[in-house]
Amino acid sequence: MRIAILxxxxxxxxxxxxxxxxxxxxxxxxxxGALLLQAVEAQRFDLLIFHWxxxxxxxxxxxxxxxxxxxxxxxxxxxTHRADAADMAMNLHAGADDFLISPISDAELEARICGLLRxxxxxxxxxxxxxxxxxxxxxxxxxxxxxVRVELRNREYDLALFLFQNTGCLLSRKHxxxxxxxxxxxxxxxxxxxxxxxxxxxxxxxxxxxxLLAALRGFGYRLETVSPQEEVQAHPIxxxxxxxxNSTTPKSYTFAHxxxxxxxxxxxxxxxTLDHKEI
Numbered sequence: 001m002r003i004a005i006l007x008x009x010x011x012x013x014x015x016x017x018x019x020x021x022x023x024x025x026x027x028x029x030x031x032x033g034a035l036l037l038q039a040v041e042a043q044r045f046d047l048l049i050f051h052w053x054x055x056x057x058x059x060x061x062x063x064x065x066x067x068x069x070x071x072x073x074x075x076x077x078x079x080t081h082r083a084d085a086a087d088m089a090m091n092l093h094a095g096a097d098d099f100l101i102s103p104i105s106d107a108e109l110e111a112r113i114c115g116l117l118r119x120x121x122x123x124x125x126x127x128x129x130x131x132x133x134x135x136x137x138x139x140x141x142x143x144x145x146x147x148v149r150v151e152l153r154n155r156e157y158d159l160a161l162f163l164f165q166n167t168g169c170l171l172s173r174k175h176x177x178x179x180x181x182x183x184x185x186x187x188x189x190x191x192x193x194x195x196x197x198x199x200x201x202x203x204x205x206x207x208x209x210x211x212l213l214a215a216l217r218g219f220g221y222r223l224e225t226v227s228p229q230e231e232v233q234a235h236p237i238x239x240x241x242x243x244x245x246n247s248t249t250p251k252s253y254t255f256a257h258x259x260x261x262x263x264x265x266x267x268x269x270x271x272x273t274l275d276h277k278e279i
Contacts, residue, residue, distance in 0.1 A: 001117065001140070004039060006030045006050030012079070012104075016049055019109045022149065024142030033057045041069045047117060052080040052091055052099075060094035067095050075120040077112055079104060131164045132210040132225075134203065145209070150202055155180060160199045163213070163223040172220040196221065 003025050007013045010031075017027045028045070030036040033054065039045075048066065052059050059078075066074060076096045080087070088099060098116050100109060117139075129136040135144040141157050143150050152160060158180050163171070171179075176192060196213070199205075205213045207226045214222045 001046035001121075002026045002028070002044065003047045003049060003113075004028050004030060004036060004045045006033065006036050006048070006054070007079075008051065008054050012051065012102075015104065015106075016109065019106050020049075020113060023110060023113060024137065024140035024149065025113075033062050037062070037065055037069060040066050040074070045070070045074060046121070047113070048074055048076045049113075050076070050078055052078045052096075053082075060090070063095040075116050077116055129161070129164070131167065134164065134209075134211070136161055136164065143203070145203060152199070152202060155195055156199050156202070159195050160203060163199070163221075164211075167211075167223050167225060170216065170220055170222045175220070 003020050005013055005016050005020070005027055007016070007029075008031055013029045013031070017029060020027050025047075028039065030039065036048075036050075040048075063076060066076070075098075077098045077100065078091055078096045079100045079102055080091070081102045091099060097120070098112055100112055121139075129138065133146045135147070137143070138161070141154070143152060143157065143160060159176070162176070162179050173192060180195075200213050203209075203211075205211050205223075208228050210225060210228055212224050212226050214224050216222065
C-alpha cells in the first residue's frame, strides 16, 4: 500500500520508511506540509504517518486539510515527543487515528501500521498463506522465504501466488494467461516465459526449499512439492523414433529428469518427453 511520511528529521524519516517498506509498502517522504498536501490532492495514499509538532506547521489545520483532500478516508498515524493526555486528546479529535510516542521502536511501529491498516481496510485483511518455507501476505502483496522478504513485481507476485495455490496441478499457458493477465494474450508468449523464469529464480524454487517448477512441453507448467533430500539424477531423455505406417498403437509418455537451461535460467526442471513405441 502507498504510505506518505512527513517529518522534518531525516533520521526519523529513514526509520519509518525502512520499517514500512519492510512490510511491503511503497513509501513517499516529505519534509514540507504544503508539498504533502499537494501530493494528497493529486495522488492516492492509503496511510499518512507524520510528526505532530513540526516547525511552522499548524498540525490540526493540516490534518483537516488532508482529510478534505482525501475525502475523509485517509487513516493517520502521528508521532510525538510529548505524552501529555490533553495533547493526545487534541490530536485525536483533530482527525488522527492513532499515535506513537518517541523514541519509536521498529517492532511497535510495525504493529501500529499493521493494526491501523487492518482496521481501516478490513476487506484487505486476509490470513497469511504458508507453503513450506514460503509465507504469502495477501494484504500487503508480499512473500517471504524463510522469513526474508522477496522482492517481486506485481505480475510476478500474482503468478507466484497462483502457482502455489494450485500446487500439483498442470496449468496450461492459456490458463495462466487468463488467470494472470485476464485474457488470452498470445502476443505475450515470451512475457509469460520471462515472468516464470523470474519467479523461479527469485523464489529459489529447488528441492532444498521443497518446491520445483516443472515445464511440460506442449502441456504447460506445474509447481511440485519435492523432498529436500530428493536426489534428482540426470538421465538420458528418450529419443523419438519414427512410427510405422498405419500404426494404431497408442503413444506412451515417459518422464525423465534432466538438467536443462530453461528460459535462460540454469534451474533444475522436470521435462516431459514423448516416446513413440514401435510395434
